[in-house]
Amino acid sequence: MDTVATRDGADEIKAEIYEAIAVMNRSFEQIMTALYKLESKGVLGEDYAFDQEMPIREIAARINCYVLAQVNERELDDRNHYSKMRANSERRKKK
Secondary structure (H helix, E strand, C coil): CCHHHHCCCHHHHHHHHHHHHHHHHHHHHHHHHHHHHHHHCCCCCCCHHHHHHHHHHHHHHHHHHHHHHHHHHHHHHHHHHHHHHHHHHHHHHHC
16 A cells, blocks of 8 residues: 555654644743742732633643543544454455
């Protein structure tokens, strides 16, 4: 089977999705780092960054859970699809 024919951009899309998840998580971390830096410079009150950390981390976790649930559905579909393709290929090779 021609591997070029089976490529439909799915690999690139999958990589972009995982990259976007990483960017989101890095961004949340950057927000927290910036808040602590501002606090250390006296721009923010004492414990302000700490008080914001739990809600920010909760939002990040909620978003991650939602996104990963959607990604998991796609991965399960891919797994099932490629398992069937592999099984069909193996059956053809045995004939």
